[in-house]
Amino acid sequence: MKQLLKKTATITTIAGLSVVAQAQSVPIFGLVELSGPGTTAGVNFDNGVKLAVKEINASGGILGRKVDYTSWDTQTQPGVAKALAAKAIDQGAPLVIGPVFSGSILVSMGETRRAEIPNIIGGEAAAITQQGNPYVYRASFTQAAAMPKVARYLSDNMKVKSLAVIYVNNDFGKGGRDMITKAAEARGIKIAVDISTDQGQVDFSSAILKAKQANADALFVYTNEEESARLLKDLRKQGFDKPVVGETTLANDKVIELAGDAANGVIAHVGLTADAPNSTVQAFAQRYMAEYKYKADHNAMKGYIGMHVARAGFDKVGKIDSKAFAKAMPGLSIAASKYPGVLFDVTYDDKGDLDRESFFVKVVNGKTQVIDTLKPVK
Template sequence: MSKEQNEGRQRMVLHRIAGVMALGVACVLPLTHTGTAHAAGDPYWVGVTGPLSGQDAQYGEQWKRGFDLALEQINANGGINGHPLNYDFEDSRSDPRQAVAIAQKFVDDKRILLELGDLSSGASMAASPIYQRAGLVQFGFTNSHPDFTKGGDYMWSTAISQAEEQPLLASYVTKGLGFKKIAVLYLNTDWGRTSKDIFAKAAAEDGAQVVAAEGYQPNEKDFRATLTRVKSASPDSLVLISYYSDGAQIVRQARASGVHEPIAAVGSVYSPKFLDLGGDAVNGVYTESNFFPGDPRPEVQSFVQRYRAKYNAEPDTFAARAYDAMTLAAEVIRRYGPTRSGVHDGFAKIDNVPSVIFGKFRFDPQTRRVAGAKNLDLVVKDGKFALWDGKGAPRAQ
């Protein structure tokens, strides 16, 4: 072998040794599930999918307030083991097609450790297969559709499912308020239709009857014709399966049209904006919520006071849910590591995390939803939400 050949072979061996050593060093770096290393002080990232424009933009804005308040506290206390936590909020308009496109973006972005959202169950469920295949947790913290968490073991939610929430509402209005002949107005979406069906079944089991059920479109503004059809069924009460914006409009138009029967609504109307939009017309409306600013628990009062100080406004359920979701995400990353696989394992194991809504987080590993969630029975009184006093609803005159 010539000297040149021998030197060439030596160089080749040295290059191979260097490559093996580099690989060994790389193997001890903290890697995410997708292979991204986090240098000291680099931020950890969460992806958020939700509406920042369109008809549901107000809910996305409430989310942002809750997220920002949570991050303010998390990062002021050193972040997550010295790493600040940030989020990338992509505007889906709560449209399933946009949610799918954003899901693909997030799974391809190696920084994203988990996803929060979407607002509606329909938008989230359209994107679920993408997150499941990629191994990225989809934390649909407002998704109450019973089938959302059935999409795979990467789907988790802190929302009470419709299968649990609607029987609670049915019990409140039938056993508590004495509703017997109920007219239901429901948002004609997958969420609204499913809620209506579950509510009607539960109300029947409680001895009441749904005498009319009218759906309306998400962009609908004039409900007078619908209310006329409902009134012809001679109900003794109305139940709204609505969000706070459309719910307030329905109540205003109902009262202006001479509909005086008592009205109850699902917990999605629980927001100071429902009071602002509905004015005097919403006095006497019954609803439920698992968040109430008057709750004396220290964690609730701390959140409410900081929210008021930062935004000069009252927090609603959407802000509280977002605050809790970001707090939980941070704690999962802190305890189980800044990797997609660590986050997935962490959601199955996490417990004893302080929560504004639930007191402490504890997931049911079978349903991948919060275990033991309950609602508070509320009524609008003198322009404010108040705890229900236990009295039946006054009959229409």
């Protein structure tokens, strides 16, 4: 009997220690596209988060507490993302990170908002932060900030007077189409034609024919990664000879890999690039390569930065407190000298949008080259 009581006491003690250890960790859940059309973006984003968590835990965690990160697959479906957000809330998450696809974010962020849980996202649709949600924060530029930079480059550097636009007909694509149209027209650039395409589309011959018939000075492409690669291949097949310009998804390494030579000559504005002439970024790129055996793309950088922003936010308030985190974020400036994981000095506004330097790149011989560095707006 004494031995049984002793064993029971030991088991109880071990269980108690397990509960204490669990209570001392910070449970953060990732809602990411690990399957479906968003797999490329979601897997890279998730890997970026995991690398950040590994580094944060190795340096003492958040406020001395280990981060316990779990990623769940949204399947690139908004309904699934919403259900997973509710699940994360039920499991006591003080912060949720992801999704990447804007359509999923626009649905899932309603759950985190109702629960007053901070949500760091990878999406770029302008509509996300235009809804006055005080609990959502970007790890990337909003389209509203990026597109005026693209339009200025088209006008001032490329002397474009007319522009054809091909975009993907989802929340991401429609938001980008609206913003580039507004920014271009403000610069005196005429939109010669705008052409809608479908998510997952394979054949772009009809869209390209319309773009060629418009005879614009340049083509602006705003589609997801896999579609961008197929579109570039079809542009090459059809002998399209006008400049092709886009945003981050057009110059993604996965796009370049899939498109091959057809990607050469593409010019894109990117908020994040592992090719940035920045020693902090280069050090991150080396660590990412060592961890995953392939080059980090902008999605990986979003996930990595987002997790380090979470750490900086909780450090700012001095406790793991979701509401206090939300109150501290508007106007928060995070210096890369203090938090190297954010990679660049970054400042958040009262909408959850961020400001930092960005870049224009050109694809040359299958690799992106930085051709211009743009300073933060403020």
